Amino acid sequence: MASVRSESTIPVIPLEDGSAECAKELVDAARQWGFLYISAGSDISQSKIDRMFELSKKFFSSPREDKEKCAISANNRGWSSMHSETLNPQNQRRGDFKEALNFGEFSNGKAQQPLPPSLVPHEVELAKFADQCHELCLRLLRLFALGLKIDKEDGGEEWFASRHDQANGPSGSILRLLYYPAIPPGADYIPEVDIRAGAHSDYGSVTLLFQRPSQDGLEILLPNGGGWTAAPVNPPGYEGPPPILVNLGDLLSYWTAGLLRSTIHRVIFPPHARRGGEDRYSMVYFCHPVDTTPLVPVPSKIVQERGNRGANETEGTVITAAQHLKSKLAASYEWGK
């Protein structure tokens, strides 16, 4: 099926057939934009997504003392309060105007961290959703391997996916619920300066983003000085429930010697909304390889032909996925410093 596409908007790609053509479109989108929408072919139903947003609302409207019971710690799991994360510390007067709840990997339907009281009854549902997100990422990773023409003898379509197999050990994968409240009048807020999520790139391999109708605000930084452009919840001409937005993180970009783009993005207070914005909810799944995965060069001619595959080798050592993530986290949380 042909994708909806124009030169000036983030591509919208259906995954249904999983063909080589689809794989090529994904790789092209990842090279040019680092972002793409999946219009069809995800096994995650809309009712499941809606249900997760219900649970998210339930959590964020629960009492602060309950949230504090699962405050974020050095393992990157738990609740982070308003302004506690600063994604772009050099350029922000105040921390991000958001709250977030990070779930690390679940194991056999069980969370590996304290859950807030509001979500304890929903542990299995949350675990299932995280699993479905991971499955979708594995599908994308198989298509990337196909699109990068990794030979069968080298692992073929499984080259990335096998390194993200959760049966092989823990990883930094995170399911994150996000809440960007409207800012009440009188709050310490400067519309021209303050931001919901500061400019950053993601840290992992593949990120899935779930958004709500009409809760816009995400922007991506175009390459070559192209400036900021909106990544709308619904791409132009796209009717119906919002498609899942996919972007690539620093690790996959590093792994592919910069061939696949890890695009800087941010979340702003929508300029047309009233002062302080409306509430925005979003959900993100950050997919990471198994911690012990060595980030060796990808056996793809397309990657190697770039001529700078040494991006993985400049230090003379091969780092693991866990080491890569640790260096990224240290930069954005106080506790990581």
Ligand SMILES: O=C(O)CCC(=O)C(=O)O
């Ligand atoms: O809420 C969003 O739309 C984006 C969040 C994001 O980029 C992140 O948490 O890394």
Ligand SMILES: [Fe+2]
């Ligand atoms: Fe992000």
